[in-house]
Amino acid sequence: MPCRVLRAMIRFENVTKVYDQKARPALDSVTLEIDRGEFAFLVGASGSGKSTFLRLVLKEDRATSGAVYVAGQNVARISSWRVPRLRRGIGVVFQDFRLLPQKNVFANVAFAMQVIGKSRSVIRDTVPEVLKTVGLEGKEHRMPHELSGGEQQRVAIARAVVNRPGILLADEPTGNLDPTTSMGIMGILDKINQNGTTVVMATHDDDIVNEMRKRVVELKNGVVIRDEAKALYTSMIPVVGQSRRLKDASGREEPDAGLPGDGREGGAQR
Amino acid sequence: MRLAFILSEIGSGLRRNLSMVVSVILVTFVSLTFVGAAGMLQMQINQMKGYWYDKVQVAIFLCSEGSTAAGCAGGPVTPEQQESLNGLLESPAVAQYINDFQYESKEEAYKHFKDQFSNSPIVDSVTPDQLPASFRINLKDPEKYQIISETFSSQPGVETVIDQRQLLERLFSVMNGASLVAVSIAGVMIVCAILLIATTIRLSAFSRRRETGIMRLVGASKTVIQLPFILEGVIAAVIGAALASGTLWAVAHFFLGEYMSRQYPDTAFISSGQTLILAPALLILGGSLAGISSLLTLRRYLRV
Structure with a gap:
């Protein structure tokens, strides 16, 4: 099925990731496909494997077994000196923004272009354009500490997309922001997605997921337990066995899960 | 960039x-x-x-007034002893190891000493008598010092044979x-x-x-x-x-x-x-x- 491989921007085939031989795998035989231009939420409790998923896409870690394809390429086959090229095709946004505190807004975004050797004139043309896309025009010379959290996250998004990656990975980008600001950030991510970038966003934020009505992939203990298009944070389909089991799990606190499903409880009551 | x-x-x-x-x-x-x-x-x-x-030599010091070495029991070197040493140096058995040699008298030794220590007060307390006369030998092969030493140390009138190279x-x-x-x-x-x-x-x-x-x-x-x-x-x-x-x-x-x-x-x-x-x-x-x-x-x- 080569055509399916090409259509898929990110494709996991029976991917298992084990960090510690004694503990349960962080990802357990996950098979998943995210198409070019798609917008997908990864939801699930802390420790469910969302971050591991993103790290495997970036080749920050190697899958213990199974294959990860990014843009049709098996990342396990990418030699270490070509990993930077893989990462140039992927933008990443974090909960804690990760801006450089001693550089202003312009320099923070330009940094992503400088390190891959873009010329000064290209940087001068591109950065203001991208800053406009994220709604930060006129704030080029502000320092990060002079910006609100939402604005800082916009700078981080601008930095992630300034090299026009095909994929944008967002690891709880709204985790530190209030609901209104979060909605603004989601607007930007949606706009980036509509320009053709595949967006994968790991989140706990049920409001946002419910508002956006995009594809939702739910992970639990490293297993995909739900994959629905235009879905809500919690499943609306009364698949009796599965959803029952979910509620039971959050109430019972399984010893191997370690953490109770924090975001889940809010979603379940809704 | x-x-x-x-x-x-x-x-x-x-x-x-x-x-x-x-x-x-x-x-x-x-x-x-x-x-x-x-x-x-x-x-x-x-x-x-x-x-x-290039410059260092083997020095054969001859007996002088105060010499206490065993070879100097007969007092300071006599002209005959000196002559026979000179002959020995010129004999083919020894000459094959030698580039050239020269005799340094007490006076010459004093002069060299004065030059060498020109700015030291020790010069004033030394007289020509205290310095021994010597034969200065330039060896073809400095490693052959042992032969010269063995030949001459036991000769009458020889106080000591010194390889200056060893000092260096x-x-x-x-x-x-x-x-x-x-x-x-x-x-x-x-x-x-x-x-x-x-x-x-x-x-x-x-x-x-x-x-x-x-x-x-x-x-x-x-x-x-x-x-x-x-x-x-x-x-x-x-x-x-x-x-x-x-x-x-x-x-x-x-x-x-x-x-x-x-x-x-x-x-x-x-x-x-x-x-x-x-x-x-x-x-x-x-x-x-x-x-x-x-x-x-x-x-x-x-x-x-």
Whole structure:
């Protein structure tokens, strides 16, 4: 099925990731496909494997077994000196923004272009354009500490997309922001997605997921337990066995899960 | 563009880590100065060997008034004894080992002594009588000293046979010892320098982990990420090496060239120009030590 491989921007085939031989795998035989231009939420409790998923896409870690394809390429086959090229095709946004505190807004975004050797004139043309896309025009010379959290996250998004990656990975980008600001950030991510970038966003934020009505992939203990298009944070389909089991799990606190499903409880009551 | 970027990264790294960079410079400076000092001592030994080995001779000292050696039981050397020694030196059995020889009388010995110690008060207390007459022999092969010694020590009228080369050898062994000490100090200091460079690079990588993390995420190549750190160490070490080279040159120029050569005008000291041969070696040594140690450090502490 080569055509399916090409259509898929990110494709996991029976991917298992084990960090510690004694503990349960962080990802357990996950098979998943995210198409070019798609917008997908990864939801699930802390420790469910969302971050591991993103790290495997970036080749920050190697899958213990199974294959990860990014843009049709098996990342396990990418030699270490070509990993930077893989990462140039992927933008990443974090909960804690990760801006450089001693550089202003312009320099923070330009940094992503400088390190891959873009010329000064290209940087001068591109950065203001991208800053406009994220709604930060006129704030080029502000320092990060002079910006609100939402604005800082916009700078981080601008930095992630300034090299026009095909994929944008967002690891709880709204985790530190209030609901209104979060909605603004989601607007930007949606706009980036509509320009053709595949967006994968790991989140706990049920409001946002419910508002956006995009594809939702739910992970639990490293297993995909739900994959629905235009879905809500919690499943609306009364698949009796599965959803029952979910509620039971959050109430019972399984010893191997370690953490109770924090975001889940809010979603379940809704 | 990328070059300008790397250079500005190096600049900011050096500024942020200034005190550590200064300590790297000083440690490489001191360690390479010791390496260079050992090199200079070896050069000096070679220089002196070349200079002296042509001139040094075997000296056969003849008995004089106060001689107490066994061969001098019959008092000072007689003209007949001296004549027979002269004949022995000219005999084919001995002559085949000898380039030439000459007789140095008590008066000539006194004159040479006065020249050699012209600025020492000892000259005033020495009279020609106290200095022995001698035959000065220039050997074809300095290693054949033993033959001359065996032939002449037991001759009547001979006080002692001295190989002046052995006196020099003693000096050279002292100098060799000194250069060995310098090399071992240099070795310890180089270990210090390597560890300090490794620590500095580690600190530098740690203080810039935000930047390197972002660089990694946006797909900067390994070279762009690592090169500023490596060059930081290399630049500091090369500055240290340059200081060491300058110090060695100054020692050769001012201490050996101006002071010592005035004190010992008949000794050939190495020139300050010769020490410049050491400079490239020190620069390469310093630079590569820093490069290798920072590369190894980065492998462990900077994920790319």
